[in-house]
Amino acid sequence: MSASAPARADGRVTAARCPPGRPRRARSLAGGALLLIGTLLLPLSLAALWARTELTDTDRYVAAVAPLAGNPAIQDAIVDDVTNGVMPHVRLDGLLKVVPRAERPALRRKFTRGIREFVDKQVRQVVTGRTFPAVWTGVHRTAHRTLDGTLAASGDAPVTLDLSPVIERVRHQLSGNGLGIDLIHRVPPTGASIVLLKSPDVPRLRAGFQVARTGALLLPPTAALCLLAGLLLTRRRRRALICTAAGCAVACALLAAALALLRARLLNALPATVSRPAADAYTDALTASLRSGVGTAIGAAAATAALAAAGPLAARLRRAVLSGMSGRQPGPVRRRVTARGMRNAHRAAQRRFADDRPRR
Secondary structure (H helix, E strand, C coil), rough: CCCCCCCCCCCCEEECCCCCCCHHHHHHHHHHHHHHHHHHHHHHHHHHHHHHHHHHHHHHHHHHHHHHHHHHHHHHHHHHHHHHHHHHCCHHHHHCCCHHHHHHHHHHHHHHHHHHHHHHHHHHHCCCCHHHHHHHHHHHHHHHHHHHHHHCCCCCCEEEEEEHHHHHHHHHHHHHCHHHHHHHHCCCCCCCCCEEEEHHHHHHHHHHHHHHHHHHHHHHHHHHHHHHHHHCCCCCCHHHHHHHHHHHHHHHHHHHHHHHHHHHHHHHHHCCCHHHHHHHHHHHHHHHHHHHHHHHHHHHHEEEEEEHHHHHHHHHHHHHHHHHHHHCCHHHHHHHHHHHHHHHHHHHHHHHHHHCCCCC
C-alpha cells in the first residue's frame, strides 16, 4: 500500500487527486505577476533608452539643441556670458591718466558702462547673425564629445561649454569697427565658458551612465517578454489586456509627473548666475524626445484599453439590436406569418380561377 494514498473509514484506499482548478489558478497568478512586472518596467525602459541616447549619440544631441540657437533666452544668456568674459580684460588706466584723480571713479564707471554697452551690442550682432547656428552646433558637438570621453574614461575633470568660437567671432566683429581697435588687442582668444558638469558630479554621472547603458539593453526586451508571456498565461485575456493597458498608462503618467517634479527641483537648485529662462529652454530641448515618448505610450495604452473594453460592449449592443428587430421569438412568429400568407394567397387564387371558369 502506498504511504501517500489516503484510506477511508471502511479500509478502502482512494487515489490522491489534485484539485483541477489549482494548476489554472497558479498559471493565472504567474501571468498576473508577469504583467505587473512588465507594466513597472515600461516607464523605466523609456527613461533608460532616453538617457543612453542623449549621452552616447552626439548627432542626436546636436539635433536636439540646434533649434536653441534662435531662442531669445539662450541668445541673451550667451551675450551676457561672453560680455562678462570680455569685460575683465578691458583696461582704462591709460585713458584716465590725464583725468584728475578725484574725477576718475565717476569717469571710470561711465566709460565702463559705455564700453559694456558697446561690447554687448557687438556680441548680440554675432549671436543673432546668420552664421551663429553653425558656431552653436560646433560648440555643442565638441562639448558632447568631451562629455562622452569623460564618462568613458576614469577621472573627474569638469565638462564645460567652451565659447571660444563665439569669442573669436566677436574679435572679428570688433576689428571691423573703429571703436573696437583698442579692445580687440585686449580680448583673449579664450575667456568665456559655461560649466556643464562640475568635478564632484562626474563620478555620480558616470555611475548613472553605466546603469542607463545597461538598463537600455536589458529593460525593453524584458518588459516586452513579461507582457507577452503574462497575456499568454492568463485565462481571461481580454480583461487582462484591459487592466495591463490601463496600468501602463498610469505608470507612464507617473513617470511624466516625476519628470516634471525633478525638472522643477533641478532648476530651483541652479545658482543665481544661471539664466532661468535659458535653463528652461535647454531642459525642454533635452527632454523633448522623452516627453514625446511618454505621451505616445500613454496614448497607445489608453487606446488599447478602450478598444479592448469596447469589443464586448459593441457585441452586446449588436445582439440587442438584432433581437429587438426580430422579436423575442423570431422562429414561431415567422412561421405563423408565412402560413397565414400562404393560406390567403391560396384562397385568392381559387376565387380567381373560379371566376375565370366558363359557365355552362
